[in-house]
Amino acid sequence: MLKMFITSIKNLFRKPVTQLYPYEKYEPFDGYRGKISWEKGKCTFCMKCGRACTSGAIKILIYSGETKEWVWNPIQCIYCGECVRSCPFGALIQEKYYASPITKGEKLDWSEIEKKAGRLEDRWRRQLRDRRGKRKSE
Amino acid sequence: MKKIKVNQEICTTIPMGSQHVALPEPVKLVFDTENEVVKRVSFDVSYVHRGIEKSLTTMYDFKKAPYVVGRICGICAIAHSIACTVALERSIGIDGEVPDRVRAVRMIGLELDRLQSHFLINGHLAEVCGYENIFMHLWRCREFILDTADMLFGNRVQYDVVCVGGVNRDIDEKTGTRISEALEEIEESIGFMEEVFTRDKTLVKRLEGLGVVSKDKAFEYGLVGPSARASGVKTDCRIEDDWGMYRDFGLEIITMTEGDALARCLVRVLECFESVRMIREALDSTSPGEEIQLRVRDNPKKDAVCRNEAPRGELFYYIRGTGKKIPGRVKIRTPTFANIPILPHVMIGVRYNDVPPLLMSFDPCLSCTGR
Amino acid sequence: MVGYEGLPAALILAPLFFALLATVSSSHPVRKVVTYVGTLTLISLSIALWIKSPMILFIREDLYPLILAGDYLLFAYFLYQGVVFRSRLVIYLTIAQAALMTAFIKTVHVQGKAPTIVVDGLSSLMVLVTGVVGSVIVAYSIRYMETGEDLGRENRFLGVMFLFLGAMNALVFSNNMEWIFLFYELTTFASYYLIKYRGDEESIANSLQALWMNQLGGLAVLMAVIFSAHFYGTLFLTELIKEKALLPIAFLVLGAMVKSAQLPFQGWLLGAMVAPTPVSALLHSSTMVKIGPYLILRISPIISGTALGGVVALAGAITFTVALTMALSQRKFKRLLAYSTIATLGGMIICGGVGTPLAIMAGVTLLAFHALSKGLLFLGAGIAEKEFGAKTIEDLLGLVKKGPITAGIITFGAVSMAFPPFGIFLGKWLVIQALVISKQYIPLAALVIGSGIGIMVYMKIVSRVLVRRGFIPSLEKLSSVYTISTGTFVAILGGLTIMYAFFVDTIVEKAVESLTHTTLLGAGIGGTGFGVVLNADRMEPWQLVAIFTLIVLLPLAAYFYKWMGVDRVYEYTCGEPMKPSIGAYYFTDRLGEERLSKVFTPFGVALMAVILLTGVA
């Protein structure tokens, strides 16, 4: 009690320990597991990352033809880094900067994307199966 | 249990939860009080049930399990991850091959977690006692620990460092030395915490003799962790089911005999010293550069259990391997689950203003209880 | 003042007459008429008396046998009751009284030269209080008795009520100690009969307790009579006051303490709660218990400044605090009110003990306002009991929903018992100053602590009554008797509060003058305009008026102003859909009644012994 009393009084004349974030810039430690960045050139759309992702924050939309899309949802990601480790082509890097909050307008409609990806994936699988079947029958 | 008749007429029902400032989690406690003395308590802990055990047997393959079970609870996430991983490794049959470096890193993670958890709860306890300053100080000190974890594992809360067959990242030399420095600072703040909980008159007055659990009662209700150790039950899963190197390092089990709220706090304080020692030993015992991940080829196939000492006590994982990617059954028994049944018994006859400290002294966090 | 000498006699005889009339009238409607006429007569008579006071009357000796006859009649009745109900205490006490009385008239002869009847400021005030408050209560009881309390003896009930008022008036007028004794015993009889009214076991037990305790008081008064005759050769109070005869005065104080249920004697008043509520109201607010403060105020000129005065003030202050503390743990509404009565009487007794003009001003203020506030509270309690079946504090929960008017009455009563600007508060404020000025710090500390506890007591009632959510539904229909009787009290209480300065200037002034022979102005105190000025202090009119309007207007605003367009929500229950039950805080664990009375009853007995000792010394 007495000690805290004295400490309290002393603290009045000490500099507070507060970081003045956001007025003062904050630099995360190296190796902080922040945003996932994707390099389009390196990616082969092998889908390993999507499958390794625990929370399903990566969806790959492979439309018919060559239009492919790699979608990452910052508000679904748990920043575990598993996708980065699983990517065989080094197309993914985990930055040390954390994602900033987003507002209603900036948000992806994730349910829609999930559904679409599911549908596309199904179609893709079916095509794959069909192709394999064709090969076998040949 | 002391049976006290509740006079419905003059009884005041004080709800506490599911949303309440003193509770970070949704849990409903309803106290029937007379003159602010608690006469009857009812609990409802299942607000947080998300179906994690079920999802592990339907949605996620076993390699994702450590990440998922980490989200059972953010306070001792790594304890869950480790227990799950060890159980999985045992189920696969590779637990013997896990390298010492992996064990050491896991131990560091777990002990850091224990440190922050103990600071957290003791600080929060002070807060609910109305001692804001101690809360602020302890949480300020806790930031050192979180910084250390941030440095080591890349995140403050969910370390996500454990994976089946190893760990995700190693601790390099440079970080290792920085940690040794940080540990000194941490030790100093533990000293501060010890002084607070032994010397501070008002705090001690609030906590002393509050919610006494005798040794027999502790046995009878199967208390675990610091709550059991504060009543003199010598139990610690780190010794009893040693997946790391605790026995080699000579971990000391800290017990007290008073069994009151203060003792529970003090046990935690003293454990912090032990944890710091364990981290030091683990850092010294192995050096970076060893292999940190085994290649896991098999799927879990056996029944396996793991008992791990989470900050709040025994954490029990049972996994039934079926040879498939997804286990057939996952059963988790969590420490708070074991510590809850005694709560109504110690709370009856206590004044309502002593209820939050009493509750917090058992360190209940229900996010794993409900899962 | 020729022509008005009949007034005191009328005030004694008219109640007796109406008592007789009520007793013999056979049907309820007739009794109703009799009661209304009687009460109106009494009210007008007492107002007339107050206007015409002071006056002094000599009564011829030939009434003396009548007094004696009355005494022996009462002894006989008490003895009979003692035998019937096998109460040894009553029997012994009656025999003791009778024996002493007989011995007294056999041996001592005193020639009186003083007036037998003295109507001064204080007694005319007492008559006014009894007349107005008591009459209203009697009128109220007509309606109350209709709801299942008739029991076939309503006529006797009303008769005794009137008798009670008459006895009170007579006691207040009397200057002769023997007369005082007779009327003292007559009020004992009336209260005994009324407490016993319901006739069940509890009533009988409690009435017997009331009987023997009051007989003890009667014994003390008798002792005072004997001692004054023996040692001072006079039977007149005014003479005793001139003689500074402390010994009989000490006994008189004891009698007063019993009547006002001070500390060791609190039992009888609590037991009296079994009686129908109008009886409690009558006992508490205007008659019976007021005898105590009245007697002590009357003798305050002698005891002021003496050791006896100090002890009396101390006893009053301790009763004040202890009784309020005991009230905290009460479950029954009426019992809580009983304790609060005891406490407030303690406050008045402090004033008597101090005896300065300021103190007497305080005492008179307390006396008048307590009668009104407590009367109002009891009437409210009676209505709550009869109309809403609420007997305990918990039963009152949410009363404002079922009966806004009743709830308003009870709340108003409770607030007027503790808060500014109402008379009880003003009285306390004055008492504090009086105690400070006369440097009696120990009673002061007790009083100060007690007033803190008092707030808790009265707020407990409020805490039950007001609980509700949303708009208040329409007002309940109360019988016109209830409305008029409580309305009268509310009006007088409110009016007197606003007109407090006027009240001080007229009524208090008279009482103070009659006791201390100084005017308020002479003592440097008094009312000015709306405010009150004391020699070291002042209450500004704006304060009084501001708070009064706040207290009166807010509830009205809450009823009439509906706050349209504002969202209504439910209470915060942590997000859970639940309706918590709300109990009041009873202090049973720390400050239980039994625990306290175990400590303080012996203490009270000791205090009474000290009072007698200081009288002897």
Next chain:
Amino acid sequence: MKIFELGKAKSPWILHYNTGSCNGCDIELLAVLTPRYDVERFGMLNKGNPKQADILLITGPVTKRCRERLLNLYLQVPEPKVVVAVGTCSCGGGVFRHMYNVENGVERVIPVDVYVPGCAARPQQIIDGVVKALQILREKGRALEVPPHLKKIVRGREGGIDRESLLEDLRRR
């Protein structure tokens, strides 16, 4: 009237509700109050009482049992109010997405204004989120805000709105 808006943006009192999160974000929320981050700099106080709150900080994926409580609390917060979903799991479910007992995020029950990512959200992220919320708060007026699916019940009422019966309606649906 600039000054009035200033008041709105400078004094956020928060209500925190955990709808089945893992405590990770909750303790980070608590940490935000402590000396290192000290959000009281922005005037933020943890009021713990919906009636006096301006910002709701919700963590957790909203389990089925918490749903109704959440709505109840939301309706008890007077406008203008801002809802901030803190942490991945409250934004969209996180790892709990599609588990059988969760609602996949707060937005399914009440409208969310700011989403704070991170598992667990760092204190810095939470501060960023609160700062963003303050901007939104500044613009909001005190018109009654109700979740879209409850609009029907709210319209057509005059004068005071009994939020409890509103909730009752919801329960019945």
Next chain:
Amino acid sequence: MKTLLILVFSPVIGGLIEGAFRKVNARMQTRVGPPIVQPFYDLLKLLQKRPILINNYHVLMAYAHFVLMATALATFLLGGDLLLVIFFHGMSLAFLAMGAYSLRSAYSHVGATRELFHILAVEPPLLLIAVNIYMNTGTFLLSDVFETQRLVKIMPFSFLALIASLPGMLRRSPFDVSEAHQEIIGGPEIEYSGPFYAPIYLAKWLEKVLVAAFIGIFFLGSPLIVVAIATSFILVLALDNSTARLSYWDMVKITWVVALPLVGANIFLNAQGVL
């Protein structure tokens, strides 16, 4: 004119005191804390919230609480009766409790009862301090008391008693039982919101001014008056930051056991003419 100035400026000063309280409190906890004008922001914010209420009596009582607190303060500053100031202050708290009692909320009721415990703990010492002031000045009228010089010299113990009852008055730990945030979430204030909470918030400022003025009595005529008030407040805050909350029984017990004997001693010494 002076009257008007006093009435207008006391809330402003109160707000600043409140802001300083929060700032100093934060600094004692090694935090930066809010800006010193934070209470004004809060008040502005509260006034702009959409009003919600449970019953009208309840919200009217908040206004009554404020009006009475203002009355108490005005009585003080305009040189009224010290006893009345104390009673008005107590009554103002009682109004708050009454408002809280009109709800069916356990927290409100528990909080209101504890609020009454505050009155119980604090009022007797304050009244006795007033009595002590009377002994030394011969008056309860503050306008006359204001003429005196450095009362603290002759009534040091009473001043200590006042300091001892400050935590109870200001609802600061160890005696913040009525608000007890972690138990009953603000107690009697819990159901007030937005514009209806504003009067309560304002009343808190006024209460602080009242307390400051009360402390000031002891240092009249001394240039140190502001320093003395500030020091007392800092002491209270430091105590707040070095104690856990005790129970309400402890509050009453400790306040009485410490404060009443101190005033008693002072009264005794004054009566003996020692001081």
